[in-house]
């Protein structure tokens with residue numbers, strides 16, 4: 222991809238030369254995709270010939286061990302066979318899908334109707350629409366550090382300044398509220414939180430969510446709450462939808478089918494407009510307008526949502542959460558014994574964050590170096606904290622099968638031992 226400084230136009234009379242790409246495209250940079258597409262630079266140490274194990278991408282379907290429920294597949298099959306969803310859907314979404322999403326997420330303290338739901342192309346599409354509808358060029362948005370890098374990618378692409386507020390590892394990744402508030406100025410258009418969190422695997426308490434909402438209330442800043450991992454929490458944890466804790470702060474809640482229903486490739490997400498006081502009247506119209514850019518996401522999959530929500534057994538989610546927790550504990554236990562690593566206990570979602578004690582290693586300069594050498598020497602792929610604006614850490618995905626997790630963990634432990642000071 223050309224950098225911002227690369228020449229714009231090399232066209233010469235009589236020839237095509239190179240057509241300049243736009244400023245928006247040049248500003249669009251996704252660090253995860255960048256790290257994963259980099260060739261592994263050869264090192265002096267022997268290259269591993271072991272079977273590759275990837276714990277890098279948050280896609281639970283990669284190894285085939287996590288499959289969605291048959292009802293989910295049947296629901297799509299029925300929608301396709303009905304021949305009723307082959308045309309363009311309304312751009313804000315298929316009415317039955319909006320209705321089903323509203324019913325599922327409506328709460329006495331944060332009631333929703335179908336009109337409060339905008340369907341999106343994945344939760345990524347919801348992130349893009351939410352940032353685009355609230356922020357103008359030159360304004361700023363408050364984002365978590367460490368945080369999911371797409372937020373920075375979208376903000377950067379639109380010339381919106383990303384201001385990163387700190388999450389505190391020692392406090393289960395709670396927001397440093399004072400730091401968050403210190404970043405706000407007259408150009409702050411929105412605060413974004415992500416709960417449960419990628420990459421932290423954390424789940425905020427009610428009291429903490431209320432403290433964040435209090436900042437929004439005091440400074441009159443709307444909130445975007447990315448809840449793509451809603452309800453995906455481990456034993457002893459309670460997930461609370463942020464919007465149910467306020468009757469005043471306008472909140473755009475983002476969600477989707479990708480994670481809980483194990484179908485990230487289906488690309489269906491949504492925005493819930495939580496607006497008890499009509500503060501979002503223009504924003505609502507703005508979201509409707511933005512939805513016309515792509516005429517809405519894939520209609521048959523939207524149309525499957527009512528059956529998916531109605532017929533998936535009650536046991537589905539607790540079973541999935543139990544499995545995910547057992548996977549997380551394998552990594553936590555195995556890596557907890559490794560030299561130089563501090564594993565931060567996850568409370569939900571699909572990730573484990575590990576702090577690297579770099580001063581305990583002889584020849585590892587930073588998190589990127591750790592991941593590079595690990596890939597070369599052990600053929601295990603994990604993501605450096607650099608992808609989440611949080612150097613000195615690495616993120617591991619917990620969804621691969623247990624035997625693969627054990628093998629990956631023992632290779633990482635051997636790697637740490639080999640490089641210990």
Ligand SMILES: Cc1ncc(COP(=O)(O)O)c(C=O)c1O
Nearest residue numbers: 279343344345369419449477479
């Ligand atoms: C926190 C967070 N938000 C949004 C997304 C995007 O979800 P989708 O795959 O539905 O676009 C992801 C995907 O990994 C995520 O982790």
